[in-house]
Structures are given as structure tokens and as C-alpha cells.
Amino acid sequence: MNFFFIKLKVFLLISFCCTFFYLSLPKELNAIQTDLGASLFKYNCAGCHINGGNIIRRSKNLKISSLKRNGIDNPEAIAKIARQGIGIMSGYEDKLGENGDQIVANWVWEQAQKAWIQE
Ligand code: HEC
Numbered sequence: 001m002n003f004f005f006i007k008l009k010v011f012l013l014i015s016f017c018c019t020f021f022y023l024s025l026p027k028e029l030n031a032i033q034t035d036l037g038a039s040l041f042k043y044n045c046a047g048c049h050i051n052g053g054n055i056i057r058r059s060k061n062l063k064i065s066s067l068k069r070n071g072i073d074n075p076e077a078i079a080k081i082a083r084q085g086i087g088i089m090s091g092y093e094d095k096l097g098e099n100g101d102q103i104v105a106n107w108v109w110e111q112a113q114k115a116w117i118q119e
Contacts, residue, residue: 033103033106033107034107034110036100036103037103037104037106037107037108037110038107040096040100040103040104040107041104041107041108043095044082044092044095044096044104045082045092045104045108048089049061049062051116052108052111052112052116056088056089057087057088060087062108062111062112062116063112063115063116064112064113064115067112074109075102075105075106075108075109076102076105078104078105078108078109079101079102079104079105080101082096082100082101082104082105083096083101
């Protein structure tokens with residue numbers, strides 16, 4: 001085999017690895033965010049909102065029908081509540097850390113879409 005073909009092979013191998021890495025990256029990041037959202041929820045919210053319910057005010061739960069009824073129709077609205085609280089619920093800005101409000105809100109929103117049924 002001449003030198004040119006060896007170079008070509010190495011080039012193709014590297015391109016293949018890079019493409020594979022690049023394609024798998026967003027999925028990995030998504031999975032990390034989902035895990036983080038789940039644990040943020042577990043430690044900060046599940047005490048009152050176990051399985052998307054509400055042990056204090058039953059009607060103000062995290063199911064899609066209740067959220068929509070109360071005008072909460074996007075993850076940002078949930079993030080704001082997580083940060084600042086609402087009604088008798090206090091805010092958890094300090095505990096959630098940087099971007100934690102967004103991450104937990106995205107997770108809650110996703111669970112609401114799936115009716116809180118774990119896969
Ligand atoms: C100490 C109990 C408690 C904890 C912990 C708690 N909540 Fe709440 N949450 C409540 C109560 C009570 C309400 C209803 C507040 C009201 O309207 O007076 C509520 C309401 C909400 C609502 C509005 C639901 C609706 O249908 O109107 C959202 C969204 C929400 N909480 C998200 C969160 C998130 C996210 C966390 C974690 C960061 C969290 N909560 C932690 C008690 C809690």
C-alpha cells in the first residue's frame with residue numbers, strides 16, 4: 001500500500017470519529033440536563049409536588065390541565081415560579097443554583113406533557 005492510501009485511511013478514520021462524537025454530543029448534553037432536572041426536582045420540589053401533585057393545595061398541581069388553567073403554559077413561567085415562588089409557595093432561587101430554575105422547569109414541563117408517567 002502506498003503512502004497516499006495510508007494518509008487517506010487515517011483521514012477517513014479521524015473524520016468518522018469526529019462526526020460520531022459531534023452527533024452524539026447534543027444527546028449526551030440533553031441526558032445530563034434531564035438527570036439534573038430530575039434531581040433538582042427531587043431535592044427542592046418533590047417534598048410538596050410528589051409525582052407532580054401538590055400536597056398543600058391539591059388543585060395547584062403540576063399536571064398540564066392545572067398549569068394551563070392557571071395560565072402557566074411554558075417552561076419560563078415555571079422557572080419564574082421556581083425562582084420567586086407563587087401565592088403561599090416561596091421561591092427557591094438560592095437553592096436551585098445557576099440556571100437550575102430553567103433546568104428544573106424544563107424537566108417539569110416535559111413531565112407535564114407526559115402526564116408524569118415515567119418511562
Ligand atoms: C413547601 C412546599 C412546596 C415546595 C417545596 C414547592 N412548592 Fe410549588 N407550590 C406549592 C404550593 C402550596 C403551591 C400553590 C401556591 C398558591 O397558589 O398559593 C405551589 C404552586 C406551584 C406551581 C403552580 C401550579 C399551578 O397549577 O398553579 C408551580 C409551577 C410550582 N409550584 C412549581 C414548583 C417547583 C418547580 C418547585 C421546586 C423548585 C416547587 N414548586 C416547590 C408548594 C411547594
